[in-house]
Each structure stands twice: as C-alpha cells, then as structure tokens.
Amino acid sequence: MTGTEGRSRRRGDRLLAQIYAATLTELADHGYAGVTMAGVAARAGTGKGPLYRRWPGKDALIADTVRHGLPATSSPGYSGDVRADLLGLLRQLADGLASPGGGAMRALLGETHRRPELMSALREKVFEPRGQALRALLREAAAAGEIHPAAVETHLADLGHRLLMFRFLTEGAPIPDHIIIEILDDVLLPLLRAEPHVPGPWSPSKDPSTPAHPDTPRP
Amino acid sequence: MTGTEGRSRRRGDRLLAQIYAATLTELADHGYAGVTMAGVAARAGTGKGPLYRRWPGKDALIADTVRHGLPATSSPGYSGDVRADLLGLLRQLADGLASPGGGAMRALLGETHRRPELMSALREKVFEPRGQALRALLREAAAAGEIHPAAVETHLADLGHRLLMFRFLTEGAPIPDHIIIEILDDVLLPLLRAEPHVPGPWSPSKDPSTPAHPDTPRP
C-alpha cells in the first residue's frame, strides 16, 4: 500500500473522486455518526489537511459526496420488450445497492429527519433520475401497447424500485435474482398491464376530496 | 406524562418501562450512535447508576429495549369486510411508525448490518407478529371468498406493510391517510383479489430451477 512505486501523489479531480469513494465506503461501514475526517483521509490514502482545505467539516463533505460522488444512473431506451427493460432497470438498482452507494444510502436514510437537505439531495440524485428513466421507458411501452397507458404516470411505476430498496434495507445485499423476478412478474407487470381497477383520480395530482372509495372513518 | 406523583422515586417494573420508553425516544432523536447512557438516564429522569446496574452498556440496553420496549401488535379478527380490516391493520402500522417506535426502527435499520441480532429481534418483535395477524386475517377472508386463496401465503401479503414502512423511511411521519388508501385500493387489494397471473410455483417454497418465466441472462 505504501510502496513508493505506485505511490504517485494525486491532485485535483483525481483526488476528489477518491475522497468521495472513501466517504461512501466509510458511510456504509460505520454509519453517518461513525464517519470521521481522519477515517476518510486514511481510507482515501491522504491526510486531514486536504480534507479540511476543501470542507469545513464532515457534514459538508457528506453533503458534497451525495451530490457528486454517487454513480450516475444510466437509462437505456425502450427495446420493444418492456419486461426485459424493466428487469434491466431493477437489476441495475440491485447492483447499485450492493455497491458502497447502497450502504451509504442506508446510513443516510437514518439521518434524513435530522438533516432534511440530505433527503433532498438523495431524492434529486438517486430517486428522481431513476424515476425519470422509468417513466420514459413506460411511456414508450404504453405507446407500443405493452402496458396500460393510465398506469404510467401513477405511483405504480416506482413500486418495483421501492420494494427492492426496502428489501435491501431489511435483508441486505446482494439481492437474489429470483426476488427481482418475483417483484417484476408478480407485482409490477400485473399492475402495469391491468386497467386501474377503479375509475377515479389516480394521477399524481390526486384529489382527496373525491376518494375513489368510501372512506372508513378512523377509530 | 409522568406527573401523577410528582417526584416520587420509582422502582422495579415502573422504572424499567420508563427506561425503555426513554431509550426509544433517544434512538429516534439521536440515532443509534447518538444514544448514550447519560442521555437515556436524563430522559428517564434517573441516574446512570440504575442503568449500569441492569445492563453492561448501551448495546445491551438497546437490545433489551427492542425485545421488551416496543408496543405490542394487536390483531383483531376478520370482520367480514377484508378491506376494512386491512385498512385497520395499515393504519395501526402508520400510527406505530408515527410514535417513537417508528423513529427507533429507522435508527435500528441503519445498524442491522453491523448488529445482525438487532435485525433478528426487529423481525421477531415487529415484522413477524404483523405478518401473522395479516395472514390469519387473509386466510379467513379467502375462506369467505373475498380474496384469492392462492395469494394468502405469498409475498403479496406483506406488500402493504412494506410499502408503508418504506414511505415512512423516505418521507417521515405522519403518513397521510390517502397514501394508505392508495396502497390498499390500487396495489394490495387488486393483487389479492386476482388470480396469480402466471401458473407455476408461487409459494414461499419456490423452486428457482423451474422459473415461471424464461430467465433473461444477466449482462
């Protein structure tokens, strides 16, 4: 590790990328409270100086890591087979969860109610890009007649991602492939293919004053 | 909250219950790493002595709190209206999540991969009792013809609970009632009422060697 042969001194963006990677791993391994500047420095193979020169403390470092250090979401287009495409998206998520970014997400979720800006960053960098890719795919699949058009813009679309993430939180990684297939074939696709079973407002701009069902009064 | 006798000195079970309650609140407020014996003592209105007399450290205290300090799950029987009963169960869960127990669960989920015994305790005390109540209810509802019998013993049953918990983790409490209704009417009930859309092994004892679908090879 400390051999002089490969031990070139990094600067700028190259160093930055490794600091972000180290921060993600520290988050995954020790949780939010367990992240220390010294720990990140050691993991990144640098000293505390370069860290404190860039960020005032660990909160700022972690915030920047969420914004710039998470792997980007790739969004392949519609192939003509919506099941294959959805399977690809879900597997991509499962792979992401199995990486340090997944452990970091778990750690961050435990802090979001103390640091709401972390939740915003997580939404913006993790949830929304995936949602956009998913919706674009479903829109094409609906145009091709593979799924019911009414389901595209509803909460149904994210179901698979939500179930997969919750599974990761409770059972850890890696997620067996048959779990992904079950979510896809037994939950997601049936709901996307069927007509929404009740008429009524089902879009994101739902109107609670006209519920699709008679509402049972709360005890 | 404790004001009935003013500053009387509590002993035994009465004190214990308040220590558990204080631990849950500390977990919810400061996270797992943020829990300190001094903090729990102050919150419970006692000193560190009584804590260290009972537990060797905070790990043991938290483990006992998960095992004995969480509110019990009540499981009302089948009323003849499965939608009303499921709505009741989901609302009970939503109320539980909005209590300190919910915040504590969020904190614990971030620690489960470091302390697997916490996940076991959580499963045993939170997930399984709710699963049992749910399955008992669904079994009766299936016998009455309200839902499809094949769905009772599958992963479909827990869908509502899982979605509700994930929503709590990402958006916090309280969970608006219309979210619960959407999960119930647009996801859970349609899937429970319909025949599982593909023939093939769909029970908990699934056989991966005979997949219901031709499996797409992973990239």
Place this chain on the structure above:
DNA sequence: GCGTTAAGAGACGATGTGGTCTCTTAATCG
C-alpha cells in the same frame, strides 16, 4: 529547470464522553 502550490503524514492541545464510584435518602420488607 525553478518557483509555487498543495499533498501526505502525523504531532498536539482542547474538548467531550464513557464507565466507575460516592453519597444521601426514598421505598420496601420483616
């Protein structure tokens, strides 16, 4: 090349916290 910048490594004092111990006194038991 030569000078400038900043990386890598770690020493250092300040600070906060963890677990133990003491002491007084309320609650409980015979």
Place this chain on the structure above:
DNA sequence: CGATTAAGAGACCACATCGTCTCTTAACGC
C-alpha cells in the same frame, strides 16, 4: 418501626477524537 435495598444526582479520571498546525516533498505552471 428499624434494617436493607436501590434510586437519584453528580464528581471523577481515563480515553478517544476533533480540528489545527507543522514539515517535507511531489506535482504543476512558466
């Protein structure tokens, strides 16, 4: 009602860690 147990409060020291600072030297600009 006296004896015993343990609650409530906090002092105390050991220890870990935080953020700063120093020092050497590799990387980069001209």
